[in-house]
Amino acid sequence: MELCHGLIISHAPxxxxxxxxxxxxxxxxxxxxxxxxxxxxxxARPDVIVAFVNDHFSxxxxxxxxxxxxxxxxxxxxxxxxxxxxxxxxxxxxxGDGELSLRIVxxxxxxxxxxxxxxxxxxxxxxxxxxxxxxxxxPPHLTIVPIFxxxxxxxxxxxxxCYDLGVAVRKALEQFAGDRRVAIMGTGGISHWVGLARExxxxxxxxxxxxxxxxxxxxxxxxxxxxxxxxxEAGNGAYELRNWLATFGAVGPCRPRxxxxxxxxxxxxxxxxxxxxxxxxxxxx
Amino acid sequence: xxxxxxxxVFFELKTLEQIGELVADPAVARARYGLTDEEIVLLQxxxxxxxxxxxxxxxxxxxxxxxxTTFNVERVAP
Numbered sequence: 001m002e003l004c005h006g007l008i009i010s011h012a013p014x015x016x017x018x019x020x021x022x023x024x025x026x027x028x029x030x031x032x033x034x035x036x037x038x039x040x041x042x043x044a045r046p047d048v049i050v051a052f053v054n055d056h057f058s059x060x061x062x063x064x065x066x067x068x069x070x071x072x073x074x075x076x077x078x079x080x081x082x083x084x085x086x087x088x089x090x091x092x093x094x095x096g097d098g099e100l101s102l103r104i105v106x107x108x109x110x111x112x113x114x115x116x117x118x119x120x121x122x123x124x125x126x127x128x129x130x131x132x133x134x135x136x137x138x139p140p141h142l143t144i145v146p147i148f149x150x151x152x153x154x155x156x157x158x159x160x161x162c163y164d165l166g167v168a169v170r171k172a173l174e175q176f177a178g179d180r181r182v183a184i185m186g187t188g189g190i191s192h193w194v195g196l197a198r199e200x201x202x203x204x205x206x207x208x209x210x211x212x213x214x215x216x217x218x219x220x221x222x223x224x225x226x227x228x229x230x231x232x233e234a235g236n237g238a239y240e241l242r243n244w245l246a247t248f249g250a251v252g253p254c255r256p257r258x259x260x261x262x263x264x265x266x267x268x269x270x271x272x273x274x275x276x277x278x279x280x281x282x283x284x285x
Numbered sequence: 286x287x288x289x290x291x292x293x294v295f296f297e298l299k300t301l302e303q304i305g306e307l308v309a310d311p312a313v314a315r316a317r318y319g320l321t322d323e324e325i326v327l328l329q330x331x332x333x334x335x336x337x338x339x340x341x342x343x344x345x346x347x348x349x350x351x352x353x354t355t356f357n358v359e360r361v362a363p
Contacts, residue, residue: 062296101343152344195342195344
């Protein structure tokens with residue numbers, strides 16, 4: 001495996017549908033960051049994207065809610081959810097790598113993780129919205145391995161467990177990804193209250209604190225954060241920081257480079273774009 | 286599981302209109318989802334705060350009330 005890119009990016013349906021909610025400075029900031037990452041991803045030429053994401057009741061319900069679920073499909077729809085006006089993106093289909101996904105599942109089982117796997121999954125705002133800008137044209141050889149972490153229906157896997165999951169996924173990739181170039185991305189966060197009385201609030205101070213922690217390489221401090229405290233301070237949407245921790249686990253040593261932060265109440269969330277510059281040893285010559 | 290039946294109604298029907306049609310006939314609501322009389326009253330009242338308190342998952346509240354949010358998503362930035 002050749003790790004070629006690492007990225008953390010917030011997701012929101014508004015990202016592709018409601019730019020009128022941004023003021024000019026916010027739009028410049030976010031748009032510039034998306035363009036930068038798009039060019040970096042082009043240059044990185046990934047063969048596989050491993051995406052740590054979470055469902056929002058598009059795929060899973062409380063009737064059968066996996067803590068961790070790995071997509072093993074040959075392809076995935078990146079679709080608009082129920083309300084087509086919400087995302088305003090064209091329907092796209094992205095190939096999966098079912099074989100690699102199954103190898104990852106097997107490897108995780110050996111590492112004492114017990115993930116569910118799914119032969120059909122829809123990728124919605126979690127992947128579809130960021131990739132709409134980051135990969136307007138999907139390279140023909142590109143595949144995706146989506147790894148869903150339950151961030152919406154407590155009880156949730158612990159923050160630390162999600163970091164460990166990322167480490168175990170990295171180990172599996174090193175064993176089974178062959179000579180493929182792998183980009184690892186985690187989406188979600190930062191502060192937002194979804195469906196709760198405080199919906200539409202954003203705690204920018206919390207968001208800036210998270211970004212500073214990440215930039216200083218101190219993300220591990222988040223592993224001990226308590227969910228009740230997270231929800232009080234940053235809303236139930238901040239549970240999605242699990243995807244960030246899994247990403248850090250999988251990427252390994254890196255220099256996070258916060259490119260943009262915008263707080264957009266209409267999108268319900270504080271949006272961050274943070275490429276993870278790879279440690280020199282991991283950067284191909 | 287607290288709020289399970291209500292959450293299932295939200296997950297499957299997805300709009301207030303569909304939910305309203307379901308609980309317009311309590312006998313149908315009871316037969317299809319096993320809803321209690323208290324749950325049917327809650328769904329008829331459409332009060333999202335009470336539904337949340339009854340255990341409906343907040344993401345499902347958001348899904349169903351998306352078009353009824355109190356802020357204007359079309360607001361143009363200053």
